[in-house]
Amino acid sequence: MLNVIEVKNLTQIYSADTPFEQVAIFNVSFQISKGEFVGIMGHTGSGKSTLVQHLNGLIKPTSGSVLINGEDIWAEPKEIKKFRFKVGMVFQYPEHQLFEETVFADIAFGPKNMRLSDEEVEERVHEAIQFVGLSPDILDKSPFDLSGGQKRRVAIAGVIAMRPDILILDEPTAGLDPKGREEILSHISEYHKKQGATVLFVTHSMEDIARIVDRIIVIRRGEILLDGTPKEVFSEAYTLKKAGLTVPQITSVFIRLKEMGIPVDTSVYTVEQALDQLVSLKGRRSSY
């Protein structure tokens, strides 16, 4: 399968050669293939944001390279903008970047920078606002008059309107209530399915992503600690704890059960899976 993202021996050192030198990313390599939905997890300060900002050329690697669709993005530094349109990036607290007078104009900022025709821009704005689950009435309002959750969605729509092949979201659910979180997750999931886009989702909450991603990459102190399917990753509960992360609640319940001597499989991470296991366990018990 084609690797849309390929990162080779990436290292990023902030303030190199000064007393404040800080190795944020150290010798990281990985590949992501087209259409994958990947969760990137790690403790605060582990280097998640730094890592993903390399993928659309906002940060230049100290060493190593980043390939998008097989092309080295720094081969032609003047052409870096091309990759910014291919790789859409939603930042932590994206609502802080709103600036236009109307919601419409703000969402249109990206598409306009792509030099699309006015009709095309209009179509994309409408599509994007639907994707994030807001009503089109909102388009004429000032973005500063919206609620926090609405602002967040407008900001995400501003990136989705560019229809990036690769969508990166840096903790898009931080600071939202559970319902708002759930909604945003499902909209992103929908974008992933409908557009066949590759999605990278940065978070420190396991519960957020366990259900929707195909693969999880765990970062610890600038290096990859674990990389695999949610099932594989959550079965390493002990390693995760060392990285300062918690496993989903249901997983920790099962780990405790196993410690108590009950023969359960600890790689469950959803309530449904847990239920299945318990039912089958009960079946075995009663056949004694």
Add this chain to the structure above:
Amino acid sequence: MIHKLDPRIKLIATFLYIVAIFMAKSDTITHGIVSYGLSLLWLFIITTISKIPIKLMLKGLKPLLFIIVFTAVLNVFYTPGRVLFEFYFLHVTYEGIVLAFFMVIRIILLITGTSLLTYTTSPIMLTDGIETLLNPLKKIKVPVHELSMMMTIALRFIPTLIEETEKIMNAQKARGADFESGNLIERAKSLVPILIPLFVSAFRRADELAIAMECRLYQGGEGRTRLKELRLYKIDYTALFLCLIFFFFIIASGKML
């Protein structure tokens, strides 16, 4: 050692130093050499005591290089006097060269001398020092405490704002904004997507800070005690005394020679 001096003493010393440099005479070469030589020596001694690397001091001059060169050129060409050589309409005079030379030294002395103050004193100490020095002005209803509090807050938020600007710039770049190309008007326009969010966030922060301060019952300077009281020690008086001697020498050298 310089780092630990009372900020008030350092402020007064810097003030004396600036006045001395402005009063230093360079009407004849001997005058100039004596007074500027003295100032240079003084600056060198203090720099050495405070253990600030000379390299760092010279680095501070870099952004002002243009002004220094500009002043020098103006002085060389526009001082009337004995013409050394002519170049179309430009005349280079002997007096011009001398004046330019001393002018450059004067600027360098001023910049490095004052930057020594900021290198050895934390911004908080500085504003504290300024506040206590200006305290008498309260009698004529100057809001000294409020002004110094504003200064402290402004200093505190400079790094935060820089960080914020960087974040917003990255976010807009990710949406294809371009700050580097285009003509002057286009570039100015491209700043709008940065400035508006920056202002919005600055106001938000100001609001939050005001609320946080009120929650801790801040109500201005009246009766407020300090974590660190400024107190003068023997070393502070010694330093002040040495400064006065330096000041006196500079003035005297101008009068006597």
